[in-house]
Amino acid sequence: MKKILLYITLFLSFSLLIVIGLSMKEDKVSKILTVSTEYLYLYDDDHYMRFMFFVNVNHPITIKESYDDIYIHDELMHERMTLNIKGIEKSHEESYLNETYHAYEIITDIPYLGIDYKLNDAFITITLQNGDTYTLYLGHLSILKKTSSSSHINWTNLYGIKEDNEHLSRLRYIDLYFDILNEDILKIDIGSMHETSFLLYEDYLRITITEAPFLLYQCPLRIYYQNGDIDTIFTFTYLKDYEILKESGLLVHHGTLN
Amino acid sequence: MKKLIILCLCFITFYVMNHEVKGTTYHHFETIEVLDGKLLEDFTDKEYKSYYKEVDQRKFMGWRIHKVHTNEKVTFTSETLFSYYNDGYTPIDYSYKLSRKETSKFAVSATGSIGLTSAKDGKGFKNNLTGNLKLSVDYQEAKEDSETIDIKLKVDPGTQVDLYIYGEGKITNGVAARYVFFIRADRGGFEVFIVTTQYQRLEKRKI
Numbered sequence: 001m002k003k004i005l006l007y008i009t010l011f012l013s014f015s016l017l018i019v020i021g022l023s024m025k026e027d028k029v030s031k032i033l034t035v036s037t038e039y040l041y042l043y044d045d046d047h048y049m050r051f052m053f054f055v056n057v058n059h060p061i062t063i064k065e066s067y068d069d070i071y072i073h074d075e076l077m078h079e080r081m082t083l084n085i086k087g088i089e090k091s092h093e094e095s096y097l098n099e100t101y102h103a104y105e106i107i108t109d110i111p112y113l114g115i116d117y118k119l120n121d122a123f124i125t126i127t128l129q130n131g132d133t134y135t136l137y138l139g140h141l142s143i144l145k146k147t148s149s150s151s152h153i154n155w156t157n158l159y160g161i162k163e164d165n166e167h168l169s170r171l172r173y174i175d176l177y178f179d180i181l182n183e184d185i186l187k188i189d190i191g192s193m194h195e196t197s198f199l200l201y202e203d204y205l206r207i208t209i210t211e212a213p214f215l216l217y218q219c220p221l222r223i224y225y226q227n228g229d230i231d232t233i234f235t236f237t238y239l240k241d242y243e244i245l246k247e248s249g250l251l252v253h254h255g256t257l258n
Numbered sequence: 259m260k261k262l263i264i265l266c267l268c269f270i271t272f273y274v275m276n277h278e279v280k281g282t283t284y285h286h287f288e289t290i291e292v293l294d295g296k297l298l299e300d301f302t303d304k305e306y307k308s309y310y311k312e313v314d315q316r317k318f319m320g321w322r323i324h325k326v327h328t329n330e331k332v333t334f335t336s337e338t339l340f341s342y343y344n345d346g347y348t349p350i351d352y353s354y355k356l357s358r359k360e361t362s363k364f365a366v367s368a369t370g371s372i373g374l375t376s377a378k379d380g381k382g383f384k385n386n387l388t389g390n391l392k393l394s395v396d397y398q399e400a401k402e403d404s405e406t407i408d409i410k411l412k413v414d415p416g417t418q419v420d421l422y423i424y425g426e427g428k429i430t431n432g433v434a435a436r437y438v439f440f441i442r443a444d445r446g447g448f449e450v451f452i453v454t455t456q457y458q459r460l461e462k463r464k465i
Binding site for chain 1 (some may be wrong): 353363391406407408409410413414425452453454455456457458459460461463464
């Protein structure tokens with residue numbers, strides 16, 4: 001009799017463990033994360049904008065065909081732009097807070113505005129075909145209008161680096177080597193909300209992004225000359241990080257998926 | 259019974275002897291440099307001998323592992339992603355778009371008789387050494403990674419444009435030995451490398 005009781009107790013304990021295990025599995029919350037980023041672009045009808053998000057599950061938000069509507073806006077919806085989505089691309093995987101997240105990029109056309117456009121707190125709202133709507137914080141968005149280039153500079157080498165021992169995915173310096181520079185430079189704009197400074201050496205310019213509170217890995221360059229002319233250099237991706245989430249701390253924004 | 263024992267011994271001997279001889283190195287990278295440590299390919303015979311002592315104690319079954327470097331910072335230069343030469347007489351507006359699956363984010367290398375799994379099974383070591391290394395999740399390979407490069411620029415006549423990648427990563431290496439019924443089946447060096455930051459550099463030069 002004792003043996004039977006023992007077996008029953010063991011069986012019940014084992015069953016309970018399985019039930020607890022299964023319920024814990026079911027309780028996994030579907031999350032979506034974004035990281036505050038400086039999204040800086042130069043308008044070009046042949047180029048795209050890319051907005052990154054992370055998810056810990058397979059979800060329709062990662063499939064372009066599930067999208068019904070997508071637009072970018074400020075917090076109070078005073079400014080709003082509908083986007084033409086071109087695709088969603090899976091990027092890399094990261095581990096963050098004991099979970100694996102898949103990085104995806106929403107690829108859209110760059111809307112033609114004809115002006116320099118800046119959105120200080122940019123959000124993206126996605127409505128899926130099942131009616132679910134998600135609003136994600138992006139960071140800063142800037143689209144510089146294309147201007148005719150004066151070709152006062154003939155650059156030969158272009159690259160950018162982070163600050164030493166900087167773990168954030170944040171570009172700090174851009175080095176632009178040249179073999180011709182025949183006009184004095186007044187200032188350089190990367191489309192950021194903040195100023196940049198530059199130092200002119202014999203054959204290169206070192207541009208320092210003095211203040212960029214968010215992640216920054218790509219930007220265009222617009223060079224203003226003393227005589228009023230302008231040169232532009234296309235939006236170039238200077239760096240790509242593979243440990244964005246665990247290094248970004250308070251810049252990570254958390255949301256849940258249905 | 260004797261026949262069965264002989265058959266078992268033959269099987270074990272065959273299993274032990276039938277192993278990979280050599281791993282590979284990182285073909286994605288033109289140069290790779292460890293800031294404070296050594297790459298597996300730079301281990302000397304004397305160092306191997308000293309490290310092997312840590313894994314030579316026999317065990318019934320499984321791997322003995324000795325890590326020499328863990329998460330050491332490395333810098334690297336990757337392959338040239340594209341080169342274009344304008345041999346014409348007028349400038350060309352050159353557009354380059356590349357979208358490719360699986361980046362070189364993760365790479366493994368082995369020496370001695372530690373085998374590497376084939377590309378179709380995902381990069382890693384044979385006989386579950388990858389699992390036994392208990393590497394952090396960061397080292398897990400993302401098989402469906404993709405990478406997109408989209409560049410548009412004006413290329414003058416007689417000018418070559420090169421885009422290449424360089425960056426930073428971390429490396430874990432050491433030696434390991436696998437035992438089957440107290441018989442050493444494999445022994446060698448292992449190394450795992452992941453990229454943490456990748457920089458792109460664009461160069462134009464007159465030829």
